[in-house]
Amino acid sequence: MSARTINSRFLLAGKVVGVLALLFWSVGPIYWALATSLTRPADLVSKAPRFWPEHVTFEHYARLFGAESVSQGNTVQSVWPQFSAALLNSILTSLAATVLTVAIAAFGAYAFVRLRFPGRNLVFVLVVATMAIPAYTVMIPLYRLMIMMGLIDTYVGITLIYVSAFLPLALWLMRTVYQAMPLSLEEAAWLDGAGRIYTLLRIVMPLAAPGLIAAAILTFLNAWGQFIVPLVFSPTLATKPLTVLIPEFVTRNYVDYGLMNAAGILAIVPPIILVIFLNRYLVSGLMAGAQK
Amino acid sequence: MTAQRILAARPAYQFGEAAMGLAFVLPIVVIMGGLVFMPLVTTVIDSFYRVDPMRAGEPFIGLRNYTDLMTDSNVQASWMNTFAYVVMAVVLETAGGLGAALLLNNIRRGRQWLLAATVLPWCLPPVVNAIVWMWIYNPSYGVLNHALISLGLLDAPRVWFNDRGTALFLVTLVHVWRMMPLTAIILLAALQSVPKELYEAAKLDGAGALKSFRLVTLPLISGGLAIALSQSTVFAFNLFDEAWIMGGSGLDTRSVIIQVYMSAFQNLRFSYGMALSLLAMIASLIVSMIYVLRVYRETRLD
Incomplete structure (x- = not known):
């Protein structure tokens, strides 16, 4: 064997090890959560280590969805009322924030790129600069403001805070999308007598669809995973999302890891679906969002 | 620069275009202004006061919070x-x-x-x-x-x-x-x-x-x-x-x-x-x- 083939085999082996390590690191913990959520409570606290569930059980999921169970002789109530309310809250606030953010960014970024109006650059720079300001910096005055306006623990309040937090990234993303679009397309439409609004809705936005999808995915994922905002602004189940509810399954007596892992697995289903089916848009959005 | 010549040749802003731009940006200004910039200014100002919901009054205390x-x-x-x-x-x-x-x-x-x-x-x-x-x-x-x-x-x-x-x-x-x-x-x-x-x-x-x-x-x-x-x-x-x-x-x-x-x-x-x-x-x-x-x-x- 020549030095070259030895070298390339070495390289191939290195790649294989690298791929396996990366997969183990990224997917391993999720596999473990799934395995835990399917393991019987008694097996979870057994001393013998197991890397897969010995007897697959759905009882943790059943408790989330309404079944009562018996633990140490006591009837354990189902957590369905809380779980379903939090799930609905998560879905509603994340979807509302996504729709609003993407709609505002789609029109706003177009204005920043194509329309000339007084204060254009100043507003854009100021808004994008807030990406560097952590949301936590303004949270305390925001709390007092929300109390004053009666928006604590309301969908409107939570959604508005999400929009203010995720709008700069969406605007930045949509601006790079519009900038990459040739002006000649729009000019051709105007020459044909199409108005500005018609051109924007019928010609520009369909072409910008991949960017809009990317912005929507990023916003949804950010909103879905938010913790500190609802921790402060959603004190009750009226608007409390899954991220705040799930850690509360830690009771005073014991930590129900089976239940928490089952709830966690359900909470990561939407993000996993997005990654599997729309990963292309997600990655392009992350790449565009990072290029400054 | 050509851009400057174009700007000089026609009015700085066309009314219809500027109005549309402002309309598109208005929601951004309202949301970001109200929920980020105003609170940010409040944060800076209030950090020199004693704002404490459990105590009456909000006196100016200078750099006390920081010290x-x-x-x-x-x-x-x-x-x-x-x-x-x-x-x-x-x-x-x-x-x-x-x-x-x-x-x-x-x-x-x-x-x-x-x-x-x-x-x-x-x-x-x-x-x-x-x-x-x-x-x-x-x-x-x-x-x-x-x-x-x-x-x-x-x-x-x-x-x-x-x-x-x-x-x-x-x-x-x-x-x-x-x-x-x-x-x-x-x-x-x-x-x-x-x-x-x-x-x-x-x-x-x-x-x-x-x-x-x-x-x-x-x-x-x-x-x-x-x-x-x-x-x-x-x-x-x-x-x-x-x-x-x-x-x-x-x-x-x-x-x-x-x-x-x-x-x-x-x-x-x-x-x-x-x-x-x-x-x-x-x-x-x-x-x-x-x-x-x-x-x-x-x-x-x-």
């Missing part, structure tokens, strides 16, 4: 913890992210799937990540102890969070698990913009893999590296979710943002928390600014 912060031992401990989080997270995310990006850049078959798997942790709610890892770290039944014992690396199960250094490291690891994908993607984008011919030229000049990495790759991805470094710094500075779920209000793992949250919403000292949150914001801005400037300057000399 109190300097001598508060809890605040000092939380600064030390945040400093440790930032250093460990930035080093691990950059090293791991660069490795993952190089690997992804050199793979042809199944790259989409490996990329999806790599990005996945970033997409999940940080709270769920923290819970999943807390179960992995569990002293009695956790898979980490099981695995280390069966590999013979550990004699008896360890209670990981009993030791401050270990606890900080393990919280960092969860944060790194979530944030490393972002570094990897930023660096992958940078790697893909390096022209292939440069590698061939380096090879012809007799440069080995390591040398061509140092002389070709590194200078050309420095822009992406600066962005990745400042991103990971800002996110590690603002670490809250993982540390709060895993360590709660415990001083061993308390970050500055947890301290802000506790000052404001548990001890109900609003303006004290505001002063601290301002300092945290300024610190993270300065540090990430340093990266960007230094990386740009150093690579320009190359």
Whole structure:
């Protein structure tokens, strides 16, 4: 064997090890959560280590969805009322924030790129600069403001805070999308007598669809995973999302890891679906969002 | 400049166009102004007052909040913890992210799937990540102890969070698990913009893999590296979710943002928390600014 083939085999082996390590690191913990959520409570606290569930059980999921169970002789109530309310809250606030953010960014970024109006650059720079300001910096005055306006623990309040937090990234993303679009397309439409609004809705936005999808995915994922905002602004189940509810399954007596892992697995289903089916848009959005 | 000539030739703004632009931007101005800029100004102003819902009056106290912060031992401990989080997270995310990006850049078959798997942790709610890892770290039944014992690396199960250094490291690891994908993607984008011919030229000049990495790759991805470094710094500075779920209000793992949250919403000292949150914001801005400037300057000399 020549030095070259030895070298390339070495390289191939290195790649294989690298791929396996990366997969183990990224997917391993999720596999473990799934395995835990399917393991019987008694097996979870057994001393013998197991890397897969010995007897697959759905009882943790059943408790989330309404079944009562018996633990140490006591009837354990189902957590369905809380779980379903939090799930609905998560879905509603994340979807509302996504729709609003993407709609505002789609029109706003177009204005920043194509329309000339007084204060254009100043507003854009100021808004994008807030990406560097952590949301936590303004949270305390925001709390007092929300109390004053009666928006604590309301969908409107939570959604508005999400929009203010995720709008700069969406605007930045949509601006790079519009900038990459040739002006000649729009000019051709105007020459044909199409108005500005018609051109924007019928010609520009369909072409910008991949960017809009990317912005929507990023916003949804950010909103879905938010913790500190609802921790402060959603004190009750009226608007409390899954991220705040799930850690509360830690009771005073014991930590129900089976239940928490089952709830966690359900909470990561939407993000996993997005990654599997729309990963292309997600990655392009992350790449565009990072290029400054 | 032609742009200036065009601007001079016609009125500065056409009424219809300007009106439409303002209409499109109005929601942005209202939302960002009301929910970010106004509160930010309030934060600065109120940090010089005593705003305290449990006490009457809001007197001006000058720099009292700031001088109190300097001598508060809890605040000092939380600064030390945040400093440790930032250093460990930035080093691990950059090293791991660069490795993952190089690997992804050199793979042809199944790259989409490996990329999806790599990005996945970033997409999940940080709270769920923290819970999943807390179960992995569990002293009695956790898979980490099981695995280390069966590999013979550990004699008896360890209670990981009993030791401050270990606890900080393990919280960092969860944060790194979530944030490393972002570094990897930023660096992958940078790697893909390096022209292939440069590698061939380096090879012809007799440069080995390591040398061509140092002389070709590194200078050309420095822009992406600066962005990745400042991103990971800002996110590690603002670490809250993982540390709060895993360590709660415990001083061993308390970050500055947890301290802000506790000052404001548990001890109900609003303006004290505001002063601290301002300092945290300024610190993270300065540090990430340093990266960007230094990386740009150093690579320009190359």
